[in-house]
Amino acid sequence: MVQDLFNNKILCNKCNKVMAKGEILKNGFKMRIVRCEECNETIVHPRDLAEYEQFTNLKNKTYKVKLRLVGNSYAVSIPKEIIDFVREQERMMDDVVRLCFNEARKLSLMFGE
Numbered sequence: 001m002v003q004d005l006f007n008n009k010i011l012c013n014k015c016n017k018v019m020a021k022g023e024i025l026k027n028g029f030k031m032r033i034v035r036c037e038e039c040n041e042t043i044v045h046p047r048d049l050a051e052y053e054q055f056t057n058l059k060n061k062t063y064k065v066k067l068r069l070v071g072n073s074y075a076v077s078i079p080k081e082i083i084d085f086v087r088e089q090e091r092m093m094d095d096v097v098r099l100c101f102n103e104a105r106k107l108s109l110m111f112g113e
Contacts, residue, residue, distance in 0.1 A: 006045050012036035019043070029055055051089070058085055078109075086111045 010019045019034035019041070031048035035041070058081065065077045098110040 006032060006034065010034045010043065012039060012041050014039050014041055026052065027055075027059075054085060058082060 006021070011017065012019050015036055015038040017036055017038050019036050022033050022035055024031050024033055024044075029052050031052060032045040034043050063079050063082075065079070068075045068077075100108040100110065102108050
């Protein structure tokens, strides 16, 4: 089993002091960091940074999907790469999602709580 380096003490390259663990929130995305309290040098966890980059790549894409009539409701297909990303982030996903009417031409779909 591979160990996570962030579970160990990490020394700042500049000050040689132990860096403090923390978290930052960027665009609603939580990332683990270590920060030197002396010189403010910050290191973002590599896995969190890779997932954030994957998120920004997906966020910048626009998908054309069909709106289909299913019984008395309409259905929209969500691209597999988006569902895969959400499942990877949540580690498990409920079958129920929340749908919100934000603006005249904008809907929000919320996975999880």
